[in-house]
Amino acid sequence: MSRYASMFAACRAENRIAFGGFLMLGHPSPSATAELLDALVEGGADMVELGIPFSDPVADGPVIARAGKQALDAGVTPDDCLAMIADFRARHPDVPVGILTYANIVMARGRATFARELADAGADSLLVADVPAIEAEPWAGDMIAAGIDPVLIAAPNTPDSALQRVASLGRGYTYCVARSGVTGSGEAPRLAHGALFAALERNGAPPPVLGFGISTADHVAAAAEAGAAGVIVGSALVQLAPLEDGPARVRDYCRALTQPNGSQPRATPSGAVMM
């Protein structure tokens, strides 16, 4: 069984949905990454989603875009990121690791090569933010050949024909976006995703995990209520990463969202609670 399948099964057995935490590799610095990623797991993350920075991240809002730029300015390369992934895998043999990046980063190394390198580093899945379902077939083929699960995006406005493609090409999980726009723009998620989740299930898509704008325990509970198999929190965590006590803040924030009876997450530095 894949790490995703075992992890979703374990969550179901505990009658809860999976919690995924996103951080940008090499942000705020390459040396800070290992401790921050460990903090996600300590805080209760069932799966981690890791960004490989790209110079032109059009799907990302200001928080994650800035984090990527900071990592690039610190000299972080995809090779460094692969090493960080392998390093995490060595310490956490069972936690599913999903990679998020952009098409040009993959193209620069070659689709098949990049997928093999990710597999060798111990990653489980790859989501390429600017490869929509209509372009995804050759990309998914190269990933599957290398043992990497292609993760595709489904949005409330995604037509049924595209959902069918998401279902047939996707593995591991389906990344459902909670609203239009980019990551973490501070706008509340729209959580009426029951119809989308039902359509995905009808088409036999991998389990739906909700991202974009998820930042509170209430959001998590609502996602569970709507039928999500999990949530991914990104910008809210990325915002904490560069703080002096970043790892502790990241851990506590995850805890607040993963422990249903725990306290609400602390407000983020700007005062706004974001994805």
Next chain:
Amino acid sequence: MRLNGRFGRFGGCYVPEILLPALEQLEAAFLHAEEDAAFGAELDALLTTYAGRPTPLTRCRNLGHGRIYLKREDLLHGGAHKTNQVLAQGLLAKRMGKTRLIAETGAGQHGVATAMVGALLGLETEIYMGADDVERQALNVHRMGLMGARVIPVTTGDRTLKDAVNEALRDWAGSFENTHYLLGTAAGPHPFPLMVRQFQRVIGREAREQILAAEARLPDAVVACVGGGSNAIGLFSDFVADERVRLIGVEAAGRGLHGSDHGATLQRGTPGILHGSETLILQDRHGQVSDSWSISAGLDYPAVGPEHAHLQDIGRATYVGASDDEAFAAFKALARTEGIVPALESAHAIAEALRLHEAEPDALIVVGLSGRGDKDMASVQSLLEAAQ
């Protein structure tokens, strides 16, 4: 999508899934408009009575011994070829029921053109522009303001044109229900490269008829500058089937092709995916996009429209460079000998035409004079002062 959006191995539709329905809607509206006589009539009326088409084909009296003709897009309302396609996209936006336009701009020309059509058609207009460009191009910022557009300074990334495109795409991902992204060149995700080409090919259609009327023959070469590539693809398209007509695109060689201070994507770029399209890109070996450089903001872009990458791939068009210095020399020559002040972008094409004329004095050459140079007066003045 009804079409695959490919030009050989280039093109495609590489955008976040959330934008796909917006691009599908745009493709449908565009394909419908192409078949719709009423759309064609409305656009033609605007191009004729508002923009000033057809533009003349001018035979240079003093440069090139009568062998060089200029296609005068500089005489179009707005001062450049941009007007052709913003009018068309503006009409499409209205047909799709959009109430707001967004656009990216470098030095401000496409922003000004979009502001113009926004004012004309009563659409709210917001323009993304690199924060440094907002400072440098105060005059164009002012022009946009006069026409009712709001300029949003972009402070993300490297604060350049490519970051303005990124910001416009981010805006559109959350606003497409009421907003049309009026992309400024024949690049970006399908259907933009195809659509912008179709809206710009009026340049080549007229030029072909005009040169046949003037010389009773086709030209030996057609020359145009290439940034994103909309004026070049517009001029080239109706000559592509004329296999004996050479198509020559001129990129910004900036401070020289040996270094990194240029915008010569077709000559120095490598395959990649940027702003929705698989094309040639100036980038490092990791896939991070590089900064480009040119004396002319309109050629200062690290990618290029996918159809140019394809035309180069199949050997139908060739792409060469003109340096900052060569372009500036051609700029001065055209002003001094013909009384025409070209845009610095267009001066790159003039430079190549003069080079070609020197090598082949008999060759009949049509040059795309894509815009006028009024916008460049401040930078030209400082170049002249620096030269003294």
